[in-house]
Amino acid sequence: MLYTSHAIKLLTEEHGTIRAETKILRNLDIPQTERKQSFARLLPFLTLHSKKEEKIVYSFMKLCDQDELRIWALEGKEEHLLMDQLIRKMLAVDISGEEWSAKAKVLAELVDHHIDEEEQEIFPALARELNEDSDEQLAKNYETQNVPENIPRPFNSEKNVAQPYR
Numbered sequence: 001m002l003y004t005s006h007a008i009k010l011l012t013e014e015h016g017t018i019r020a021e022t023k024i025l026r027n028l029d030i031p032q033t034e035r036k037q038s039f040a041r042l043l044p045f046l047t048l049h050s051k052k053e054e055k056i057v058y059s060f061m062k063l064c065d066q067d068e069l070r071i072w073a074l075e076g077k078e079e080h081l082l083m084d085q086l087i088r089k090m091l092a093v094d095i096s097g098e099e100w101s102a103k104a105k106v107l108a109e110l111v112d113h114h115i116d117e118e119e120q121e122i123f124p125a126l127a128r129e130l131n132e133d134s135d136e137q138l139a140k141n142y143e144t145q146n147v148p149e150n151i152p153r154p155f156n157s158e159k160n161v162a163q164p165y166r
């Protein structure tokens, strides 16, 4: 059922939304104000995607027989952590400066590499572990996963500073 999985379709659609923002963030020719707005959209969406992926999809992968899926689940979580750390650094520097700009580009590259790997290697392997029932259950769990209350709100109106998740 490669690529016809409902769960994988949900994840891939969200990756599309993420890619639309990383395309802006990695392009230094785009004005900083526009890249800043892109970051503001990306931050809550990416954080939520990663948390849900860890909680629902990576947890499922850890239960699978394929060794590589269990290892990818662990690696994926580490990559999410790297993104998280970089985002925190971006929130700590002047958003109009070159340092922020460089960090934004590196974040976009990191995210793109991560989601490419998920789509090209991990999801096909995951699809081999799914049948119709488990796929529907996985998709349902993913869709109904509660949204954490403290999901980041990138630019709070008073300080113009993001509130990191957690």
Ligand SMILES: [Fe+2]
Pocket: 050, 053, 076, 080, 114, 118
């Ligand atoms: Fe991920």
Ligand SMILES: [Fe+2]
Pocket: 011, 015, 049, 053, 115, 118
């Ligand atoms: Fe993902």
